[in-house]
Amino acid sequence: MKVVLQNLTKKYPNRNKKIGGEVTAVGDFNFEIPDGQLIGLLGPSGCGKSTTLNLISGLIKPTSGKIWFGETDVTNLPPENRGIGLVFQNYALYPHLTVRQNITFPLENLKGDKKLSREVMNDKALEAAKLVQIDHLMDRKPSELSGGQQQRVAIARALVKVPRVLLLDEPLSNLDARLRLQTREEIRRIQQETGVTTIFVTHDQEEAMSISDMIVVMKDGYVQQIGKPQDVYDDPVNLFVAKFLGTPPINVFEGKVKGGKVYVGNDAIGDAANVSDQDVWIGIRPEGFILDENGPLHCNMERVEVMGRDVSIVSTNPCSANVTVRSIISSDIKVDRTKTDVRFSVKPHKICIFNKDTEERIHI
Amino acid sequence: MENKSMKGWLYLLPALIFLGVFMVYPLIDVFIYSVEEGYNSASQSFYGYGAYNFSYVLHDTYFLQAIRNTFLLVVITVPISTGIALLLALAITSIEKFKDIYQTVFFLPYVTNTLAIGLVFMILFKKTAYSEGMVNMLIMAVGGSSIDFIDGPYWAKMFVLCFYTIWVVLPFKILILTSSLASVNQDYYNAARVDGTSKWRIFYKITLPMISPSIFYLIITGFIGAFKAYSDVVALFGTNLNSAGMNTIVGYVYDMLYGDSGGYPSYAAAAALILFAIVLTITCINMLVRRKYVYI
Amino acid sequence: MESQNELTIIEQKARRRKITQNTVIYALLTIWGLCVLFPFYWMVLSSVKSYSEYSSEYVPKFYTAAPTMQNYIDAFTAVNLGRYLLNTLLFTLITTGVMLVVTILAAYAFARIEFAGRELVFLIFLALMMIPNELVIITNFVTITNLDMRNTFAGLILPSITSVFYIYLLRENFAQVPSELYYAAKVDGTSDIKYLVKVMVPICKPTIITITILKVIECWNSYVWPRLITDDSNYFLVSNGIQEIRENGLGRENIPAMMAAVVVVSLPLIILFLIFHKKIMEGVSRGGTKG
Numbered sequence: 039m040k041v042v043l044q045n046l047t048k049k050y051p052n053r054n055k056k057i058g059g060e061v062t063a064v065g066d067f068n069f070e071i072p073d074g075q076l077i078g079l080l081g082p083s084g085c086g087k088s089t090t091l092n093l094i095s096g097l098i099k100p101t102s103g104k105i106w107f108g109e110t111d112v113t114n115l116p117p118e119n120r121g122i123g124l125v126f127q128n129y130a131l132y133p134h135l136t137v138r139q140n141i142t143f144p145l146e147n148l149k150g151d152k153k154l155s156r157e158v159m160n161d162k163a164l165e166a167a168k169l170v171q172i173d174h175l176m177d178r179k180p181s182e183l184s185g186g187q188q189q190r191v192a193i194a195r196a197l198v199k200v201p202r203v204l205l206l207d208e209p210l211s212n213l214d215a216r217l218r219l220q221t222r223e224e225i226r227r228i229q230q231e232t233g234v235t236t237i238f239v240t241h242d243q244e245e246a247m248s249i250s251d252m253i254v255v256m257k258d259g260y261v262q263q264i265g266k267p268q269d270v271y272d273d274p275v276n277l278f279v280a281k282f283l284g285t286p287p288i289n290v291f292e293g294k295v296k297g298g299k300v301y302v303g304n305d306a307i308g309d310a311a312n313v314s315d316q317d318v319w320i321g322i323r324p325e326g327f328i329l330d331e332n333g334p335l336h337c338n339m340e341r342v343e344v345m346g347r348d349v350s351i352v353s354t355n356p357c358s359a360n361v362t363v364r365s366i367i368s369s370d371i372k373v374d375r376t377k378t379d380v381r382f383s384v385k386p387h388k389i390c391i392f393n394k395d396t397e398e399r400i401h402i
Numbered sequence: 403m404e405n406k407s408m409k410g411w412l413y414l415l416p417a418l419i420f421l422g423v424f425m426v427y428p429l430i431d432v433f434i435y436s437v438e439e440g441y442n443s444a445s446q447s448f449y450g451y452g453a454y455n456f457s458y459v460l461h462d463t464y465f466l467q468a469i470r471n472t473f474l475l476v477v478i479t480v481p482i483s484t485g486i487a488l489l490l491a492l493a494i495t496s497i498e499k500f501k502d503i504y505q506t507v508f509f510l511p512y513v514t515n516t517l518a519i520g521l522v523f524m525i526l527f528k529k530t531a532y533s534e535g536m537v538n539m540l541i542m543a544v545g546g547s548s549i550d551f552i553d554g555p556y557w558a559k560m561f562v563l564c565f566y567t568i569w570v571v572l573p574f575k576i577l578i579l580t581s582s583l584a585s586v587n588q589d590y591y592n593a594a595r596v597d598g599t600s601k602w603r604i605f606y607k608i609t610l611p612m613i614s615p616s617i618f619y620l621i622i623t624g625f626i627g628a629f630k631a632y633s634d635v636v637a638l639f640g641t642n643l644n645s646a647g648m649n650t651i652v653g654y655v656y657d658m659l660y661g662d663s664g665g666y667p668s669y670a671a672a673a674a675l676i677l678f679a680i681v682l683t684i685t686c687i688n689m690l691v692r693r694k695y696v697y698i
Numbered sequence: 699m700e701s702q703n704e705l706t707i708i709e710q711k712a713r714r715r716k717i718t719q720n721t722v723i724y725a726l727l728t729i730w731g732l733c734v735l736f737p738f739y740w741m742v743l744s745s746v747k748s749y750s751e752y753s754s755e756y757v758p759k760f761y762t763a764a765p766t767m768q769n770y771i772d773a774f775t776a777v778n779l780g781r782y783l784l785n786t787l788l789f790t791l792i793t794t795g796v797m798l799v800v801t802i803l804a805a806y807a808f809a810r811i812e813f814a815g816r817e818l819v820f821l822i823f824l825a826l827m828m829i830p831n832e833l834v835i836i837t838n839f840v841t842i843t844n845l846d847m848r849n850t851f852a853g854l855i856l857p858s859i860t861s862v863f864y865i866y867l868l869r870e871n872f873a874q875v876p877s878e879l880y881y882a883a884k885v886d887g888t889s890d891i892k893y894l895v896k897v898m899v900p901i902c903k904p905t906i907i908t909i910t911i912l913k914v915i916e917c918w919n920s921y922v923w924p925r926l927i928t929d930d931s932n933y934f935l936v937s938n939g940i941q942e943i944r945e946n947g948l949g950r951e952n953i954p955a956m957m958a959a960v961v962v963v964s965l966p967l968i969i970l971f972l973i974f975h976k977k978i979m980e981g982v983s984r985g986g987t988k989g
Contacts, residue, residue, distance in 0.1 A: 097592050114709045118598030130589035134611040143607075144597035199597070409890065410813030417804035418819075420860040421826065428837030429829060435836065490730055493723045506975050507731050510738070512982065513971040515919045517937040518960040521944060522741045525953055536740065536758050569733070574982065581983045630832060633921045633937070640945060652832055659839055660926050667836050674832050681830065 039108050039202040039235050041071040041094065046103035048089055063089040065259045067103070071237065071252075076229045078246030078267075079239045081256035082282070087239045090256070091205050094237065096120050107202060118147075120203075123196030123234075127208040129188045131180040137191050138163055138176040144199045166194040169228060186217045193225070197232065204229070206238035210245060222249050243283050247271065255279050272387075277397035280321045280390060286350070286366070290359040293320040293391075300389060300402075303357045305334045308389045310402045318400065319359070319392040324350070326388025327365035329373065333383035337363055342375050349373060353380050435671035448668075455672035464644050465673060468654040474560060475567060475650070476628040483568045484620055487575035492605075494576070495583045505580065512573035520637020523566050527551035552639065559639070559648055566634055571627065575620050582616035583609070618692045622685060629681050632656070651677045741964070745769050745957035752954045769958035773943075778931060779959055782939035783966075789854055789924075789935055790917035797859050797913055798906070804865045806894050809872035810880060820869075826862045831922075839926050849930040858923060864909045867985060871905040872898055908981035911974070918967055936963040 046067040049060040064086040071077055079087040092098045094105060096117035104113045112120050131140050141163040145154055154162070167173040170190035180188055189209065196204055209225065210218045226249040229236045240246050246253045247267040255262045255270065255278075263275045274280035280288050291302045295313045299306040302320060327335075329351070337353035340362060344350075349369045352362050365382060367373075391400045411418075436455055438448040459465050494504055511519070526536045529550040538548035549555070551562045586609065594604045610617075632652040635643060643649035644657065651673065658670035744752060746765035773779050807813075808820050838857045847853030875898060883893045899906065921937035928934055934942060943959050971978055 095592075095596055097595065110705060112705070115705055116708070116712045117592075117596045119705070119708050120596075122596060124593065124596045126589045126593060128587070128589060130587065130593040132590065132608060132611075135607075143594075143599075147598045147600065147603065195593075406811065407813040407815075410807050410811040410816060413803045413807035413811060413890075414819065416800040417860060417865060420800060420856070421823075421862070423841070424838055424857040424860065425826060425829065425834050425862075428834035428841070431837040432833050486730075490727065493727050496723055497720070497727070504727050504731060505979070506972075507734055509975070509979055509982075510734055510968070510971070513915055513967045513978070514964050515937060515940070515967070517919075517921055517940045518963045519737055519741075521940060521956060521960055522737045525744065525957070526737065526740060533753075533756055533758060539757055569737075577979055577983050626830075630830060636921070636941065641941065655832055655836070656922065656926065659836055667840060670836050674836060678830060678833055 040073045040106075041203055041235055041237070042104075042106040043067050043069045043071075043090075043094075044104040044106065046090070046093060046105065047101050048086075048093060048098065049101045062086075062259045064093065064100075067261055069254065069261070069264060071235060073235055074233045075235060075251040076226065076249060077235075077237045078250035078253040079237060079256065080243055080246040080253050080282075081241065081262075083241055084258075085256040086259040087241075087254075087256050088207060089259075091207055091237065091239050094203070095122055095124050095205050121199075121201055123199065123201035123204045125189075125192045125196045125204075125206045125209055127211060129180075129192040129212075131188055131191055131195075133180055136177050136179055137167070137172065137183070140180070140191055141166055141195050141198050144195060148199075162198055163194075166198040167191075169197065169231065170194045170224070185213050186221055189213065189221060190224075193228065197228070197234075201234060204232075204234045204236040206236065208239055208241070210240070210242070218245070225249060244285060247283065255282060257282075273399075274321075274390060275399050277319055277321065277392045277399075280392070280399075284323060286324050286364050287360075288321045288323050288390075289363050289365075291320040291322070291355065291357045292359060293318055293357060295391065295400075300391060302335060302355065305336055307334050307384045308386050308402075310391065310400075313391070313400055313402060317394040319394060319397065321390040321392065322384055323388055324364050324366040326385045327351075327367065327382040328385065329365075329367050329371055330381055330383040333381040335382040335384060337380050337382065339375075339378055339380045342373050344369070351380060432671045432674060435668050436675050438668050440668075455668045456676070459669055459672045459676065462669075464649060464657075465651075465654050467644075467647065468649040468651050471560075471648060472629060472631065472650045475563060475631055476625060478560075478564045479567045479571070479628055480621060480624040482564075483571050483575060484617065484624060486568065487572055487579055487620070488617070490572075491576050491579035491583055492609075494580055505577075508576050509573045511570055512577075516570060516633045517637045519570075520566060520634055523562065523569075524552055524638050527562050529554070553646075556647060559646070562638060563635060563648065566638060567628065567631065570634055571624065575624070578616055578620055579613065582613045586612045614696045618688070618696055622688045622692075625684050625688065626681055629677065629684070651680075738964075741957050741960055744954055745961045747954050749952060749954050769954045770962070772952070772955040773959040773962060776955065777939070777943050777959070778934075779939060779943075779962060781932065782934050782936050783962070785933060786918060786935045788851065789858075789920075790914055792851070793855050793858050793917050794910060794913045796855070797861065797864070798910065800859060801861070801864050801868055801909065802894070802899065802906070805868035805872050806890075806898060808865070808869045809875075810877075810894075810898075811890065823862055823865065827866060835923065835926070838923075842927055847927075849928050849933045851933070853927050854924060854933065854935075858917070858920065861913070864913070868902065868905055868909060871902045875901050904981075905984070907977060908985045911978050911981045912985050914970075915967065939963070 046064060047062070048064040049062050052059050052061050067090060079090060081087050089098070093100050096112070096115060100113065104111055106112065107120065132143065135143065138160070142159045145159045145162060148154060164173055164176070167176060170193050172187055172190045172194065175183060175187060175191075180191065183191065189212075193206075193209075206225070210221055213221055222245055225236075225238070238246075238250075250267055252265060253267050253270055254264045257278055263270050263279050265273075270279065271283050274283065277290070281290065293300060293302045294315070294317045295301070295310050296315050298309060298311045298313070300308045300310050300318075300320060307320075335355070337355045340352045340354055342349060342351055347369060348366045349371070351365045351367065351373060353365070354361070355363050389402065391402065392398060393400055437451045437453070439452050439454045440449045490508065494501060494508075497504075527538075529535045529538055529548055529552075534542065534548050535551075537551065542548055549558050551558045590608050590612070591604065594608055599607070630652050631650050635648055635650055635653060639646040639648045643653045649657070655670045655673045655677070658666045658673060743760070743762060746767070746769070747762045748764065748766045748768060751762065751764065808816065808823075842848060842853045842857065845853075847856075879897060880893065883897060888896075919937060920935065921941075924933075924935045924938050925941070928938065931939075931942060940959065940963060943956055
């Protein structure tokens with residue numbers, strides 16, 4: 039099912055009545071989600087990503103704009119008529135019902151000619167449970183399950199009625215680190231097996247990048263960038279997106295463009311032939327540095343952190359907006375730790391420059 | 403160490419003295435009273451031990467009437483008040499505008515003096531030689547004939563008593579149920595809504611199980627409270643409850659202790675112990691039922 | 699997949715259902731709201747009708763053209779209403795005050811001080827919670843009578859002070875205060891009593907307020923014990939006063955004056971409630987039972 043968001047806007051009256059006016063939770067959201075894709079809605083807390091999810095589910099109504107499922111306008115349709123599956127952050131499993139009863143719960147709501155017999159319901163529940171690999175836990179109560187198992191029950195309950203769209207609200211945030219890795223792959227697998235269009239919300243960029251077909255980065259209610267994870271990572275449209283994606287985070291320098299060259303301090307680190315002279319922010323991903331004795335960028339060596347596959351060189355530079363400059367290089371390269379200074383050259387396509395005031399990307 | 407023990411007891415001392423004198427000692431004493439036969443409060447003498455006091459009380463027509471009244475009151479008011487409270491709590495929870503106002507108004511009876519407002523109720527329901535009274539006026543307006551609710555037929559008096567009791571106990575029940583409903587995680591309802599669950603099914607399958615601990619709590623305390631009904635009865639029908647035919651078990655205890663027919667602490671003790679046994683039994687039954695139906 | 703047309707119908711139905719539902723809900727709430735408020739209205743209305751006006755209305759009227767304050771003057775002069783109010787105020791203040799001290803000390807002992815026999819005593823306390831007042835009131839009546847304390851404030855107050863339930867409630871709250879605070883205070887050389895007053899009481903203020911509110915309501919409305927222990931009207935509390943007024947004070951038929959007395963008696967708690975209604979309702983829902 040294709041999902042289209044058209045100028046979707048949600049405004050709330052300001053909670054602080056003295057200030058008054060309205061707060062925009064989601065502003066002018068346009069997005070066409072192709073059928074069968076896994077979409078990650080990403081952003082810091084309060085950016086409007088959960089509101090967007092609730093707008094799609096129909097639990098809240100938009101102030102303006104439209105939502106289409108396929109060719110139908112569902113903007114004013116109550117949630118139960120939209121054919122969606124929703125998984126909550128805290129799972130919202132009914133504590134007094136068993137796993138089986140929880141999963142069959144949505145099926146029991148069907149009325150009229152859609153009504154199912156008990157056997158069919160149990161079969162469908164078992165099928166859904168098998169998909170998420172909890173079919174051996176059918177008679178337990180939620181309180182007897184681990185966090186990861188509860189999560190799977192919640193997904194099974196959302197999938198059992200074969201939704202047109204599956205919505206997941208921070209599905210992994212209540213799990214511990216190891217389980218999170220495992221479960222996110224599981225979600226990817228289930229999504230691919232069922233082929234259902236899936237939208238999930240997260241504040242964890244790594245999570246979103248690792249499993250999504252497309253990610254949407256939001257800030258203060260507005261979409262910043264939409265695209266394939268790698269594209270957004272390599273080609274951020276503004277400084278916010280650049281900073282928000284990537285661990286370790288991007289290194290940001292205060293610099294300038296002069297005579298078609300990009301400068302950090304007095305070091306010309308790259309070319310920007312078509313850009314007029316101005317002050318800029320310069321963003322360089324940790325993997326964009328090359329250790330080079332004759333390289334243009336001079337930094338002061340702080341320490342070297344060994345991480346097995348890679349080595350991370352932590353250094354400082356007076357122009358850096360962060361406390362340290364972190365670069366990641368292959369561990370095959372020998373680093374002389376006794377030196378107090380270190381010089382880098384920078385991969386040309388890894389240099390991103392941003393307007394100093396608007397923080398918008400300037401394409402080189 | 404010795405010092406610390408001393409300190410502990412010292413902090414506890416005032417409470418222990420008060421409780422010892424006015425709770426533990428009377429508790430033992432009430433059993434003694436109840437088996438002292440023919441106790442005379444003037445001479446403080448009695449002639450033997452036995453179960454005669456219980457037998458006397460159980461054969462006293464006033465006591466039997468008090469038992470009947472109390473049971474009737476309990477059986478009528480506990481389910482009705484709990485049901486109405488649930489209905490009103492659900493209604494309050496589902497609205498947004500004027501929520502605070504309704505909640506505050508509904509709670510008002512809790513802080514009023516039972517005796518004082520009872521008097522108002524009596525006047526509303528009473529029919530006298532020179533006035534039909536407020537309620538009778540309403541009854542006549544819809545085509546009924548007037549009834550004296552305060553000095554008239556038994557069922558009319560029972561009706562007023564039940565009505566007033568419900569009026570008095572509702573605030574507490576509504577409050578408890580409203581806060582219980584508010585504590586149910588909204589996600590459960592959202593999850594059910596997304597699945598297209600009907601209102602009735604949401605109530606029956608989610609809301610009710612979630613708030614069942616509070617409901618049982620209210621039923622248990624409601625039973626205990628209704629069995630101990632007294633001051634609201636006095637408020638409506640005056641202190642001479644036996645002649646009004648509206649006495650309750652607690653009323654009987656006090657009448658035996660004091661007042662026109664008073665001076666028989668032994669009978670009072672026996673009646674109080676019978677009441678305690680009834681309340682204890684009912685509470686135990688409630689607990690057993692609770693274990694079966696409350697999921698936590 | 700439904701056509702757009704069918705969806706519009708579903709949308710309309712959902713909207714219409716919502717409107718009907720809201721109407722029913724507000725109607726229900728308003729009906730009960732009127733049921734609650736009506737007695738108060740009637741009480742105030744009757745109290746400002748003159749005796750002759752009230753008696754002449756065979757069919758009672760919902761308003762009065764000539765409100766009078768005469769009934770309030772009668773209520774204070776014909777019976778000793780002022781005295782009853784003063785008695786009740788005194789009784790409420792002293793009982794609540796002493797109760798707080800006794801309860802805080804006991805709760806602290808149970809929650810913080812470790813001493814031999816603490817668990818056993820607490821267990822007995824818990825068992826005492828289940829004992830209804832009706833069982834012990836018989837002996838208390840005899841005790842107070844034998845001590846010659848009938849018709850005294852001491853006789854009224856002493857048996858009303860302790861409540862096992864409040865001690866239990868406060869102990870639970872005290873026990874939630876992290877023990878690190880206690881050890882930190884001990885290391886600094888703070889005495890137990892100072893720690894209790896300076897740390898525990900401020901931290902547990904909400905519970906203490908709850909207990910105070912519940913006790914004040916309980917005291918102001920208490921009827922049974924005062925009725926047993928006083929027959930001298932100089933020691934009557936308001937509840938007994940009302941009963942007295944009803945049975946022989948103002949003459950059985952002077953209902954407007956009676957209502958004036960009822961208004962005066964009800965007013966203090968209602969004013970208290972209107973000012974603190976958030977706190978009181980919060981307190982009651984935390985505290986559980988009435989009385």
